[in-house]
Amino acid sequence: MVALSALAGEGPTSLIQAGGWFLEKAWIIPALPAISFVLILFFGKRMKYKGAEFGIISIAVAFIFAICCVGQWIGQVNNADSYTEKQQYHDEEKHSDKAAHEGILNEEIQRTSFNELGVASSEEIVVSALAEEKDGYSSVGIKPVIERFTWWESGGRSFQVGIMVDGLAVMMLFVVTAISLLVHIYSTEYVAGDRRYTHYFAFLSLFSASMLFFVLSENILQTIVGWELVGVCSFALIGHWWEEKPNSDAALKAFLTNRVGDMGLLVGMIVLFWSAGSWSIVDINNAAINNEIGQSTLLIASLCLTAAVMSKSGQFILHTWLPDAMAGPTPVSALIHAATMVVAGIYMVARLYGVFFEGFDIAGSSFNVLALVGSVTLVGAGLLAFVQDDIKKVLAYSTVSQLGYMVMALGVGAWTAAVFHLFTHAFFKAGLFLGAGSVSHSVHSFDMKKSMGGMRKFMPTTYKTFIVCTIALMGLPPLAGFWSKDEILVGTGGWGLFGGTGGNGTYVFALVMGIIGAALTCAYMTRVIYLTFFGEFRGDTHGHGDPHESGKRITIPLVILAVMATGAGFLNFPVGFLTGSKAGWQERFGHYVEPVATYFPPIAHGTPSWSLAIFSTVVAIIGVSAAGYYFFVKVNAQSPAATELTNGLTEKSKVAKAGHTLLKQKYYLDHLYTDIIANGTKGPVADATYWTNQKGIDEAVNQVGKQTARAATFVYEKIDQNMVDGVVNLSGKASEGLGETTRTIIQRGKIHQYAAIMFAATTILAGLLIVFV
Template sequence: MGEILLPLLISCPLAASLVIFASAGRMGAGGIGTVACAGVGISAILGIVLSIMLLSGHVTGMVQVTLWPWLHVAGFSADIAFTLDRVSLIMTLVVTIVGLLIHIYATAYMRDDPGIARFFGSMTLFVAAMLVLVLASDLLCLFVGWEGVGLCSYLLIGFWYDDPANTAAARKAFYMTRMGDVALLCGLLLLATATGSLHIQSVLAAVADGQVAPSGVSMAALFILTGALAKSAQIPFQTWLPDAMAGPTPTSALIHAATMVTAGIYLIARLHGLFAMAVPVMALMAVLGALTLLMGACTALVQSDLKRILAWSTISQLGYMFLALGCGAWQAALFHLMTHACFKALLFLTAGAVIMRARHEQDIFRLGGLRHAMPGLTAAFVAGASALAGLPLVTAGFYSKEMILSGVWPVHFRLPHGWGLSGHALWGIALLGAFLTALYIFRCVFIVFCGKAGTATTDRTSRLMTVPLGCLSVLSLCGGVIEMPDTFPSLHLFSAFLDPTAIPSHANGSAWPVLAGAAAPLAGLGVAWVLWGRPSPVMREIPGQAAIIRPVRTGQGTDALYDYLFVQPFRLLAWLTRLDILDHAISGTGRLTRAGSARIFMARTSFLNMLASWATCMIRWADRLLGQFQNGRVRWYAAWIAGGLCAGLALVVLS
């Protein structure tokens, strides 16, 4: 039964996409939305059915299906095959359920857009490509889905292509992620060369058995990490994600919550056995995750655009997941991925509804007092903000962040040459990030929904938009109680689901780290209320006119640095190539060489002619001189003989 349902899980959104594209806009907006929601909805139902079968024991371990062989050459094979196990099941449920709620929301949000067929065709294709990525049992098949989500993100970010800024943002996302894709492909080629297969289980088994040299494991892990960093917008590839806000709000929610940016997290969690053998790469991953979460939180704190605040928040939360993966707590990373998908989709969809009713105004300082005009949207946004901040006990984000913090604290990396890295420092950065997260998101809440009224608002929010917001609000608040910290009553349903044979311990036995993790977001909330929440706030805006703040706010600082280091040298090389400067230089060198050779030849010829002329003159002069001596007069000959004899005698006497 599972072997039949698994291909259908992927085929339904793919078929919906083909139907929508084939209709070429001949269907109405309602029909297009229905087809798209039906395709994703059937996949969600099939995912739930398969999860019930897996949990009830009707399916033992995993569901595997091979559709057809792809490549079979000497020493290497690859198949179009899919596997549903406990790890991929979590991602499948996240992609299909959250994706379905986003599609339902989008039917109302995009109903008046003339390009609705193109939009929903790309959205359903996006879901299908993500399911291929998640369910692939072969890394080469996974790479197909990996490239598919990259293509769909390009189409959706540049959906409103009439604006050059949107197409520029789409190209930027495409180029940045392609650099990571090249690195990922290099890593896959290394593994294929070393193991003769890209089947995930075979690769992990070969690495565990020592069939791959440690240097090969480290290089492959580093290449794969680079691909994951680019796809998930981590340092130094973070610049494309804020500009991805150029697409429609449902696109932003789908990219940031359930699909593309989580692909890198899933890939590393899927290959955690490979990365566990490369400790330096794990340490690098943890450090980059810690730096990214701190940088994203600080940057979000100075933003004024509502959607860009949420975009930088996504970068920061993905940094938490990479920190957990680098510390070996891949279960915690997947748990935070699941809760993050719920509350980040809720925040983006709520922000889209707010922006729509506020006449497309996105500047938080031009909004204000919206809690009176939009009480329902205010409640939904506060629920999502509380989950993002990780307010203790009442939000899902608290439990997933506590699982990450508990997994980071006891880690210690033993690096080559006697170097080491303690998890305590990384834990401190993560705790500071939790404080900053609460500070910037409740800054946004207090400025947008409290205080004096700003932009005038329009009519009520569509019911099709409010239903997904209600469902996501419940998941954002209650979805984390399936995994409790060890200091709480023992409840580890998520860990037990991932590994039924063992329940890992996430704490060091002390309660104070959990208390610190609970106090940090509360402190951030308190500071945000003092600064922006009171009737007479201390400040309305963090000073943004300073030269050091403005590049951070607009995101142009990193772009300018990359432009100076990479883009301009490449443009210079392209300019030299286009103008054939190199060819002209070679030709000019040849001409100069030929001219120099001719000049040297002429100088040599003149010098030799001059030497010959001088030799002739000398010979003629010597001939005339000898002619004077040989004149036939005997007395001259006798005189010369006598003179020579006297000279010889004088030399003898003097010596």
């Protein structure tokens, strides 16, 4: 195991400046969809394809650019590797015993402590003499490509705007443009003939532009701008069919819930700016890692930013907007509410990882807010997915749950695992959403119980791709989800059996929740598969004949996503797996994406173990089999059209019934927000007091009183009953009277009175200040 304390203050290795035309000109990628947005807005309706062509062409070109960026970045990393190897050669001679160790070259990566990260001076290579490195391994770090210029100056501070391209950004560029392109193509058929077809494509373009802008942002100001822009696009697209009340309500809910977290984002970013004295992400991370900012300041900033992550990435308890956001068109759900925008929170944490790593002291502890929020979300949302009948809502809760995995991984220090899961999840979840959209396109409904069933006969392609993506989501080997999920579980460092340890700290709770979540995922996805594709068709086609397979423009994206869902996991085989010449195929993704630079904290990497991988797979198979037995055997035996057992557990057991109701009501969180918090603050404080008195305290007291009184009657006859009742009524009356008094005296809606109170209070406070200070 790496002794983390030894990592701090290591001697410098060397840094190499990344360069290349595509990387330096990466700003073109967000600019393309932005131009397309303007074009669609002004000329879209006059074009032959109503503006869709602008969107598709721009995003296709952006996708090609993104691929070029990926290629160039890989070239840069390989370039750095060749320097590493030269140094390695000398080291190996000294440590021949260690060098024989599985041929792993880049496993333990030295962090450098250069502070200077200037603007790109291309191809400048700083190779300094290597001191004796621990374990004999070292690596050449890569400076990210930073292109920036001063936007404006005010009050002695300069505000810059620019791009920052490193492995993480390049990976996100690829994901966003790829999914966006597929969704654009899919949408041309899915929303064909829609009342706001042109508008729809305009917003898709704007969304792609803002998301790419967010990804490339060089400083936290740009991050905030991009963050808000994607929020606005999400709002507009959820409310795409705003004529129906639920849709506009859902859009508002998404927007307002996100505002709650955005306050956290603003406060956190401002704290970071004032403590680091710079807007630049690199500077802030450097300051955090080099202990130039106090730990408590970092903790406050991290907590505020965590609130932002909770709203944007749908973490418990601010996740409630995400399932409602499914009111938007399905391709939007796939693009924004599964693959890209909702991972903005994850991306932000990954970007500012130095802050979180130091703020939460991830390396040294076994518990922090990120890990807690993530673990609770991943199990809580997994449970909620069981009781949803709307296929998109199941997938939405599944997204929430998978985002929980990523947040948890970041919380336990498994940075690469989190980012890798982000990568694989984007493909298979987008595939699932688009598959669900394809089904609903033919049955015109999302209700699995009422309108689906037996769809595998009608829609073979959709069925096959959906199954592939489902298996990827379940985390069964060898599909994508398995590799990323396994890496997260390894990263918790909680598995000490049969070798395979490591990671930062010992997060046993996170490991347990992660394994439970894996079983839950398998079970609810089995339910979805059964209800949608097996059994008998329960829908009503209104005389249109049987449902039929969707067109090419829908199925081709599905097939591509299914292929990605199969193959994406192979990009990051764990260490010790398929070791060929050099590093073989292991850890390729992590190797190219994880920054080796000064602005990235010294995280430790867990060593994977076969036992954990096998155990989690067994758990997953148990989840599938349990749900499979229930649906495919028992429910199917009852009737092929049945959706659940009529004499199931919820009918038999009261506890199960109560649990079911709790889940149906989504843990009553919406009640909490709308009935208690919103209505409580709508009429100001006195109103709330009054309300609490009337409904809360009074009723509670009365209820308690009544129950007690009943018991009293049973035992003591009438005397006690009267007494208890009397006391209860008295206390109730008293509290009610107090509420009523406050309400009528203070809360009369007279603005003059409010103003008078305000001025008087100000005067008194000022007077007190003068007297006492």
